[in-house]
Amino acid sequence: MQLGADHVRVHVPATSANLGPGFDALGLALGIQDVLEVRALGSPDVRVDVSGEGAGEVPDDDRHLVVRALRAGLEHVGAPQTGLHLTCTNRVPHGRGLGSSAAAVVAGLMAARGLVADPSGLDDDAVLALATELEGHPDNAAPAVLGGATVAWSVDGTARAVRLQVHDEVDVTVVVPRERLATVTARGVLPATVPHADAALTAGRAALLVHALAHDPDLLHEATEDRLHQEYRSTVMVSTWELVQALRREGLAATVSGAGPTVLVLGRVGDGDRVDRAVESLVGGSGRWVALRPGIAHGGATVERV
Numbered sequence: 001m002q003l004g005a006d007h008v009r010v011h012v013p014a015t016s017a018n019l020g021p022g023f024d025a026l027g028l029a030l031g032i033q034d035v036l037e038v039r040a041l042g043s044p045d046v047r048v049d050v051s052g053e054g055a056g057e058v059p060d061d062d063r064h065l066v067v068r069a070l071r072a073g074l075e076h077v078g079a080p081q082t083g084l085h086l087t088c089t090n091r092v093p094h095g096r097g098l099g100s101s102a103a104a105v106v107a108g109l110m111a112a113r114g115l116v117a118d119p120s121g122l123d124d125d126a127v128l129a130l131a132t133e134l135e136g137h138p139d140n141a142a143p144a145v146l147g148g149a150t151v152a153w154s155v156d157g158t159a160r161a162v163r164l165q166v167h168d169e170v171d172v173t174v175v176v177p178r179e180r181l182a183t184v185t186a187r188g189v190l191p192a193t194v195p196h197a198d199a200a201l202t203a204g205r206a207a208l209l210v211h212a213l214a215h216d217p218d219l220l221h222e223a224t225e226d227r228l229h230q231e232y233r234s235t236v237m238v239s240t241w242e243l244v245q246a247l248r249r250e251g252l253a254a255t256v257s258g259a260g261p262t263v264l265v266l267g268r269v270g271d272g273d274r275v276d277r278a279v280e281s282l283v284g285g286s287g288r289w290v291a292l293r294p295g296i297a298h299g300g301a302t303v304e305r306v
Contacts, residue, residue, distance in 0.1 A: 001079040004117030006040040007306040012107045013147065013297035014092040015099030016174070016264045017139035020224035020255035021205040027099075027150050028264075029143035030172065031295035034090050034103050036066060037306070038111040041083030053090035053100065065101060066108040072130055073112025077121035095180030097258035102140035105131045106301050114303035124300075125160075128152075132159035140258065147300035149213050165214045166296060173275045175243065175263040175283070175291045186233050186259035198227035213266075220253035220266045230256045237261040243282060243289075250278045 014032040018024070046067060048060040058064060062071075066086060074081055092100045109130055113122035122130075124145050131141035138152035142161035149164040202225075209223035233256065234241035240261040247254035247265060252275060257264040265275050272293055283289045 008114030010036040012301040017258040020226040027143040029297035065104040069108025099140035173265040183259040202228040
């Protein structure tokens, strides 16, 4: 496989995984995007320029996650490795449960798709499978690739995903804290087993959530109840769990976004003022939280040759 371009641009959305009961399966693409430009170089040099989130913190060489994913994509289709100049404009918050690592991995793989002469070897199925190998689970990668709401699963170790229809009235708010939380920390407090009754309730709510997202947003509050993972994680994100519970007492469909500590609130278009008032009454003036209404990104990651 030969390279077919030397300059590509990628857009990739933020994502929220789990959505409450859909642990490691459900995900939603959000209207916050990272933008990546990649130039293939005639020398073996690698240069990574980052602005926005992660600037001055992430590696600027071959260790950068986008570079590692891009190289995995080139290797997958047998394309030659090359020197690279990456320009990353990052808007997806890091370490907040909004899929920043999945965005980086998918961006690198999509960049590889744009660089190679025949992109069919890196179609959506291949990108999802490779991203899951790098990420460990597909719940964030699936909506980053496909857009909208997704259900992801694995068959014999290979990730699969389908896109869900989302009702036109569904809207989303994210309440983002200043603090970060590593996914490995949030996963580390999960128990090896849970009570059967809790697992059964959560499975039922996950099924209901698919229906609520597609057909009946009025059921979102009931459909986002979870007993599988969120409360167990409360010890490492106390403020997040307190905010989730307080918002739910107000009748709002609040969940932990991904591994946290961001709070996701699902609702109807037009509910924004109600959400804002609730958030303001609970955490307003603290300076620790920012409420955003990014909307749902109905399209996934894209790549164009420049």
